[in-house]
Amino acid sequence: MGEILFEQNENGEIIYTGLVETPFSADTVMGLAREYLYTLEKKYNARISDRFEGVTKVACDVELPVGTKYIDASWAGIIAKAASTVNFNLVIDIRPGKYRYTLTNFVTDRWRIPGEGKDKGQSNMIHWQRVNSLQKELEKARKKDKEELVTMIEKEKASYEGEYKAVMDFIEGLKTFAIINDDF
Secondary structure: OOOOOOOOOOOOOOOEEEEEEOOOOHHHHHHHHHHHHHHHHHHHOOEEEEEEEOOOEEEEEEEEEEEEEEEEEOOOEEEEEEEEEEEEEEEEEEEOOEEEEEEEEEEEEEOOOOOOOOOEEEHHHHHHHHHHHHHHHHHHOOHHHHHHHHHHHHHHHHHHHHHHHHHHHHHHHHHHOOOOOOOO
8 A cells, every 4th residue: 555645534535624713704704715716726727616605605626736747749749737636525614703614525637547557536545556556567577667667656656745735735725715914
């Protein structure tokens, strides 16, 4: 098994939740939540879909791109594409003076993984499958191919750490979008 970066509960689910106190009214927090999601789409090229905005709740699916992969399409030149994405559900429950965020249903989607590892799946599992697949190949590989496989394993670990960091940065943004910043 690979490393576990995304924390799992006793059922093996990845769930991040937090309660944030804010000096703002529920209406103001709702407006700030909408602005945060809009900024996220523009700044990080994230996709926000299936958005629901109720009186006290914002819910949506988030597709967060991670890293860049360059593809040489000779007819179109070099194309830049996200190396992977982390998809999850986001719910922001809003009350006067506070809000709770909850992220669930994490799925990692990688760009074309060869071998036994799957391209898409539960975030920790996809990493384990890929690393385990590469480890098996490494054990059976000819001496001249081993260096390349070791490099692929390190890339996989770096990619997974990048996905984890992107989600943690996203959560930091959730913790602060409705906080007064006195740093001028």
